[in-house]
Amino acid sequence: DRPDRCFKEWTAPTRETKARARSYIDGLLSEGNTDIYGSLSSLLKEPREKGRPMIVYMISDGIPTVGVTDSTRIIEEFSRQNEGAVSIFTLGTSGLANG
Numbered sequence: 001d002r003p004d005r006c007f008k009e010w011t012a013p014t015r016e017t018k019a020r021a022r023s024y025i026d027g028l029l030s031e032g033n034t035d036i037y038g039s040l041s042s043l044l045k046e047p048r049e050k051g052r053p054m055i056v057y058m059i060s061d062g063i064p065t066v067g068v069t070d071s072t073r074i075i076e077e078f079s080r081q082n083e084g085a086v087s088i089f090t091l092g093t094s095g096l097a098n099g
Contacts, residue, residue: 003039030061037068054086061093
């Protein structure tokens with residue numbers, strides 16, 4: 001129901017920060033509702049450095065349950081607002097998520 005980040009600021013990909021990211025992902029728990037559109041939209045407000053790509057990995061355990069819940073609308077609205085600025089890769093954590 002809200003975005004959660006491993007690092008509060010842009011972080012260089014060092015051996016230590018990669019280990020911290022792996023540990024962070026391993027510790028994630030399924031809780032709350034799923035507001036995919038709200039979480040993705042908040043990314044567009046993140047400060048960016050000119051010439052530096054923003055790549056996002058979105059990890060979710062389910063289908064949208066609050067906010068905008070229609071998958072087609074989520075993709076259309078976010079794509080319109082994003083204008084190609086943020087690359088998003090998604091990971092589902094449940095085989096039943098979209099079943």
